Amino acid sequence: MQIVHKINDFLYTIFPELENASEKEIINAIQKYYTYGPFVPKVSIKDGIVTIDVDTEYIITQDADYNKTVALCEKGKFDDAKIILEKLIQKNPSNSEFHRILGQILSEQGDQDEAINALIDALRWNSSNGWGLLMMGNIFAKHKKDLKTALIYYDQAILANKADHITLANIAYLLFQENKLEEAKKYAWETIKLNEKYPNAHFILSLIAQSENDLHSAFYSTLQAIKFSTQKDALYQNAVKQAFEVAKVIAGDFDGKKIFFKYRSQLEAEGGTEIDIYADDEIKTAAKVEIAERYNRNKHIVKYKSTYPAVEHLVMHELVHLDFVNQARKxxxxxxxxxxxxxxxxxxxxxxxxxxxxxxxxxxxxxxxxxxxxxxxxxxxxxxxxxxxxxxxxxxxxxxxxxxxxxxxxxxxxxxxxxxxxxxxxxxxxxxxxxxxxxxxxxxxxxxxxxxxxxxxxxxxxxxxxxxxxxxxxxxxxxxxxxxxxxxxxxxxxxxxxxxxxxxxxxxxxxxxxxxxxxxxxxxxxxxxxxDPFGLEEPEDPFQKREMEKFQKHQEEIGTNMAIVMFMVEALKHFKEKGASDIKQAAFEIAMLGTQGIDPNKKDYIISSINNKRFSGNQVLAFYYVSWALAMPEQVQHLGLDFGKEFEMAKKINI
Incomplete structure (x- = not known):
């Protein structure tokens, strides 16, 4: 079968990557596209026309034998596969993949020298045969113990985009064992480019960093290895062990106090209050911060138990507590x-x-x-x-x-x-x-x-x-x-x-x-x-205000709150038989409760003027609104509760 393409705008439409390409680049790209398994077409360019010759009959006759060979190899029947391969090579010696599979069979059978010869033939016919390059690297690395030669083939396999992340990680580890740290690092990073979640590569990087005494990098890479381990296998166990070992060395050798001294100075400057830090093994918790104002002192104090590991963290933790307090206070x-x-x-x-x-x-x-x-x-x-x-x-x-x-x-x-x-x-x-x-x-x-x-x-x-x-x-x-x-x-x-x-x-x-x-x-x-016994003239608490704003926003999102409506119906029934003074007393009592903040999600509120009942937060809010709407309607707008629609609906239901 022959396929013909004119080199024009239409060709660039169906092969956009060929625009501005040289003839050689066009031939290579077209050849790659029309290659079928091990069968490579002949591609030529003449007078602005690309011609692709695909020998379909040849492919049909040889493809069946090729597939049979692959199936036999998968079953471990290498001798049977080798007989068919040798006939295929005799008919078509230019097919690189036939030589590559023969090399794989010979290597599996333990004949590494003949395997090398077969793979060299594969690479002579196609120097970009990535799997052939990878196999050559493996043979020289594992069987010949010739790492220098192996790296030549591995580098070419990477360029051919055929190197897999597992093989590259193994190369990195071999190089690490040979103390070739820079080369090992290179292959470990190449592995991560292919699969950033491969834990072995991160663990190898941690071993390299530890050898270079870059302990913080070693700790980081060890954590990555732990996080990406999908099961608690040997690698996971080794990574966990490594994490503890490296962390202990860092905690023992580095001056961690510098971290919290700097943070303490920052907080003292921002808050205007001194901070003392010291060990106190009598405290009940691992560490604690004593806020100056709570203890009637002119300075904050951070205490920690010296018997705990990595106390620098304990101190920093308590300083952040103080930092959060300062932020909230502002x-x-x-x-x-x-x-x-x-x-x-x-x-x-x-x-x-x-x-x-x-x-x-x-x-x-x-x-x-x-x-x-x-x-x-x-x-x-x-x-x-x-x-x-x-x-x-x-x-x-x-x-x-x-x-x-x-x-x-x-x-x-x-x-x-x-x-x-x-x-x-x-x-x-x-x-x-x-x-x-x-x-x-x-x-x-x-x-x-x-x-x-x-x-x-x-x-x-x-x-x-x-x-x-x-x-x-x-x-x-x-x-x-x-x-x-x-x-x-x-x-x-x-x-x-x-x-x-x-x-x-x-x-x-x-x-x-x-x-x-x-x-x-x-x-x-x-x-x-x-x-102001009910706190009605007291400035609104910003924390409660923010809570109320969130509650009101939620009310707007859900529209009419039917739960509030039904609680209001209950409130209207309760107050129906009550006198004005009783309703006002309840209104003031709930207002007193409101000075502490009423949480819609809280349970077990008690209103003493309404005996034998415990209220949810939403019930209290409903009774709050109804009692003021009945006793002092002119003040309802100041409650901060947007329940007008709910109240009107509740009155209609209560009729």
């Missing part, structure tokens, strides 16, 4: 986490069964009190810290790459403690199951972040239930949504949301720092209480 959005005796009583009510069970095992009341206090404060610490900590660790990982080895060792150590806390049989025997479950859920969030940052999966070590795992995944997805454009103080929203989802929101209060400060100044507090 927007008047900082919140204070408060736990009262009532909050503690609420907690005790939920674990009475566990306390009674403990009394049979422990007779000493003081020990039981200590136990209650420990799990109450521990759970509250997790409730407050977990949502903030994931933002902090994300910030540290992204902004302080030099801290990552310290962060890796520190977080892994804390995860091991967390695993023990929810799997140790001695703890499980006395701790309330519901507390263990909530603690495990919070810890799973930390484990999910550790897996994302460092590739090591400890999630199943916590022995989670499906419900715990699902809720932790929901929390982590919410964090991901927030982290992309976190605004000052938004971390407190997650503290509230996660606590509500775990039914922990009655164990603490989050209060505006400004309100907290004014309450702690008794004279100011009493004066404000006398002048």
């Amino acid at each position: 927007e008047n959005l900082n919140q204070v986490f408060i736990s009262t005796q009532q909050n503690k009583n609420n907690f005790i009510d939920t674990i009475l069964a566990a306390i009674n069970n403990l009394k049979f095992k422990i007779q000493d009341p003081s020990t039981i009190d200590f136990f209650i206090e420990s799990i109450f404060s521990g759970l509250n610490l997790q409730t407050y810290n977990t949502p903030i900590d994931v933002f902090i660790e994300d910030f540290l990982y992204k902004e302080y790459a030099e801290l990552r080895p310290y962060q890796f060792l520190s977080l892994f150590g804390m995860l091991q403690d967390a695993i023990k806390a929810v799997t140790d049989e001695r703890i499980l025997d006395i701790a309330p199951k519901e507390v263990i479950s909530k603690t495990r859920t919070f810890s799973l969030v930390n484990a999910m972040q550790f897996k994302e940052l460092f590739g090591i999966d400890t999630i199943q070590d916590f022995k989670p239930t499906q419900a715990e795992l699902k809720l932790a995944e929901t929390f982590y997805k919410e964090f991901i949504e927030y982290r992309e454009d976190r605004k000052p103080g938004e971390e407190y929203e997650l503290v509230k949301h996660w606590a509500q989802d775990l039914s922990l929101d009655t164990f603490f209060e989050l209060e505006s720092e400004a309100k907290f400060e004014s309450k702690n100044s008794i004279d100011d507090f009493l004066n404000k209480l006398q002048q």
Whole structure:
């Protein structure tokens, strides 16, 4: 069969890559396109015409034998395949691929010298036979131990675009073993160009970097190897081991304090308050920051336990806590986490069964009190810290790459403690199951972040239930949504949301720092209480304002809120038989509740003037609007609740 093309604009339309090409480039491109398997057509150009001669009959007669040969090789029947190949070569010695397959058969049979001869024939007929070049490189590298010659063929295979990532990685490792680091590095990077997620290549780069004493690069490449390992095979295990070894060397040899000294100076300049940093092995947690104003001091203090690994990370973590506080303060959005005796009583009510069970095992009341206090404060610490900590660790990982080895060792150590806390049989025997479950859920969030940052999966070590795992995944997805454009103080929203989802929101209060400060100044507090008992004239809390704005935006998106409508119908029925003074009393009481902020998602609100009932946040908002609309309609517009349509609909339903 003969195919003819004129060299004109139409040819460039169907072969756009040939425009501006030389005759030789046109011949090569056309020849490549019309090649069928091992059968290469004859291409010539004369008088502006390209002629392609494809011997279809020849292809038909030889293709069947060629395919039969390939099938026999796949079954390991090399002798049978070799007989057919030798006949094919005798008929058509110019076919490079026939020689290449013969060379492969001879190599498989252990005759490397004859294999080389066959492959040389293949390359003489087609010097760009990539698989032939690759096989030659393999024979010289593996069987002849001649790395220098092997590299000549491997380089040509790369140019022919036939080198696969696995082979290149093996070459890189061979070169590394020969201490040819630059050449090994070159092949490792060539591997990553072909497959950037091939873990072996990253692990080889880590070994090279370690040999060159570039430990931070070694740590980075090791993490990449861990992250891209799809199964916990030997490579994964070696990479994990390497990560710990390199991280420990960095933490032991490098002066990590320089990192937090610089950050401390930055925060002191921005906040105008000195920061002291020192070890204190008496503190209950791994580290803590004491905000100057909370302790009536003129400086902030960061304390850490010297017994913990990579304390530089602990210090940086607490400094970021302080940084977040400073950011929130600038927007008047900082919140204070408060736990009262009532909050503690609420907690005790939920674990009475566990306390009674403990009394049979422990007779000493003081020990039981200590136990209650420990799990109450521990759970509250997790409730407050977990949502903030994931933002902090994300910030540290992204902004302080030099801290990552310290962060890796520190977080892994804390995860091991967390695993023990929810799997140790001695703890499980006395701790309330519901507390263990909530603690495990919070810890799973930390484990999910550790897996994302460092590739090591400890999630199943916590022995989670499906419900715990699902809720932790929901929390982590919410964090991901927030982290992309976190605004000052938004971390407190997650503290509230996660606590509500775990039914922990009655164990603490989050209060505006400004309100907290004014309450702690008794004279100011009493004066404000006398002048404005319901806080109606008090400036709006920016944090509550932002929460309300988000709520209002949500209302706009969903249109009429039928849940609010039905709660308003309920409110109208309740107030129908009440006098004006009773309605006004309820309105003022809910307004007092509103000064603390009403969360639409929160449950168990109590309005004392409405007995024997607990309200959801949306119910409170509905009763809030209705009570003011009935008692003081002229003031409704100042409530910040856009429920006009819902109220009109509720009145019609209530008729």
